[in-house]
Amino acid sequence: GQNIDQPTEMTATEGAIVQINCTYQTSGFNGLFWYQQHAGEAPTFLSYNVLDGLEEKGRFSSFLSRSKGYSYLLLKELQMKDSASYLCAVRSRSGGSYIPTFGRGTSLIVHP
Amino acid sequence: DTGVSQNPRHKITKRGQNVTFRCDPISEHNRLYWYRQTLGQGPEFLTYFQNEAQLEKSRLLSDRFSAERPKGSFSTLEIQRTEQGDSAMYLCASSYGTGEGGEQFFGPGTRLTVL
Numbered sequence: 001g002q003n004i005d006q007p008t009e010m011t012a013t014e015g016a017i018v019q020i021n022c023t024y025q026t027s028g029f030n031g032l033f034w035y036q037q038h039a040g041e042a043p044t045f046l047s048y049n050v051l052d053g054l055e056e057k058g059r060f061s062s063f064l065s066r067s068k069g070y071s072y073l074l075l076k077e078l079q080m081k082d083s084a085s086y087l088c089a090v091r092s093r094s095g096g097s098y099i100p101t102f103g104r105g106t107s108l109i110v111h112p
Numbered sequence: 113d114t115g116v117s118q119n120p121r122h123k124i125t126k127r128g129q130n131v132t133f134r135c136d137p138i139s140e141h142n143r144l145y146w147y148r149q150t151l152g153q154g155p156e157f158l159t160y161f162q163n164e165a166q167l168e169k170s171r172l173l174s175d176r177f178s179a180e181r182p183k184g185s186f187s188t189l190e191i192q193r194t195e196q197g198d199s200a201m202y203l204c205a206s207s208y209g210t211g212e213g214g215e216q217f218f219g220p221g222t223r224l225t226v227l
Contacts, residue, residue, distance in 0.1 A: 004154075033215065042116075042203060042218035043155065087154050097168045100216065102147075102154030 004103035006088050011109045012078055020073045020106045022088030030098050033089040034062050034073045037105065043087055046073070075108075083110045116219035118204050124225045125194055132190045133222045137206030144187050145216060146179055147203040155203055161187060194226045 003025040012018040024032070031050040035043035049055055049064035049071060061074040075082055085105040091098050117136045125131050137144050142163050147155035158177065160168040163184040176194075181187040191198055201223050205216040 042220050045215040045217070048215060089154070094168060097160060097162075099145075099157055099160060099168055101157060104152065105154050 004088055004090055004101060006086075006103045006106045008104070009107045009109070011111065014078055014080060014110055014112050016078050017074065017076050018078060018108065020075070020086050020088075020108065022071045022073070022103060024069050024071075024088070024090045024103075026069075026090050026092045026101075028093035029066060029090065030093050031091040032062075032064055032071050033091065033100060034060075034071075035087040035089060035102075037085045037087060039084075046086075078110050080110050080112070083108060116204055116206050116217050118202075118219040118222050120222055121220060122223050122225075124227065126227050127196060128193055130190065130192045131194060131224065132188055133202055133204075133224075135187045135189070135204030135206075135219055137185070137187070137204070138208075138217055139185075141206035141208045141217070142184070143207045143209065144181055145205045145207075146187070146189050147205065149201045149203055149221070150199075158189070158202075191224075194224075196226045199224055199226045 006022045033048050034046040036046050037043040046060055047055055047062035049062050054063045059076045064071045085107050087105045088103040089100040091100045119134045144161045146158040149155045157170050159179045161181040164181050176192045179189045201221045203221045204219040207214050207216045
């Protein structure tokens with residue numbers, strides 16, 4: 001089975017930087033995704049890491065350490081619209097298929 | 113193509129009734145996934161299709177749940193003899209790829225309420 005752990009809730013100030021951590025335990029690791037989900041809406045893709053290191057995409061960056069089973073999502077220059085749930089998903093190989101398993105999500109509240 | 117679509121968006125039913133949901137993936141996507149999500153939780157994997165073949169099904173999935181993707185395009189998810197515990201958001205996602213495949217694109221979901 002898989003175990004994915006991320007904080008339940010975080011708060012931050014508009015304009016600041018926030019780091020959301022995700023730790024996981026899995027066999028057959030095959031990539032880690034971050035998704036953003038606003039209340040009542042579907043998840044939308046933010047980033048993908050399969051090799052160790054940092055992937056940067058605008059205000060969002062994601063880091064992966066496979067040996068530590070650890071990832072983080074870094075959000076810079078926070079805006080009010082960044083208030084949402086951030087889902088960490090780990091893809092692993094199951095037979096011939098590659099199935100992502102999602103964490104519970106981290107609810108980020110950005111205040112003025 | 114405007115993305116993944118799901119119908120209906122909301123469904124209210126009485127316990128014991130059967131319900132069926134439809135998902136239309138992005139047209140060129142060969143992979144389709146069904147998830148269930150309850151409040152405060154991440155999406156929980158239900159089943160996965162590559163083209164018309166159902167390749168994976170969650171061991172947590174009851175026999176009351178069945179899914180099809182007859183022509184490798186749209187998919188349906190049926191829940192028979194619904195129970196109150198089935199109340200959740202049912203999400204469909206699609207992706208394109210061979211081997212590992214790519215990112216998933218999610219539909220807006222169908223919110224099921226079982227009374």
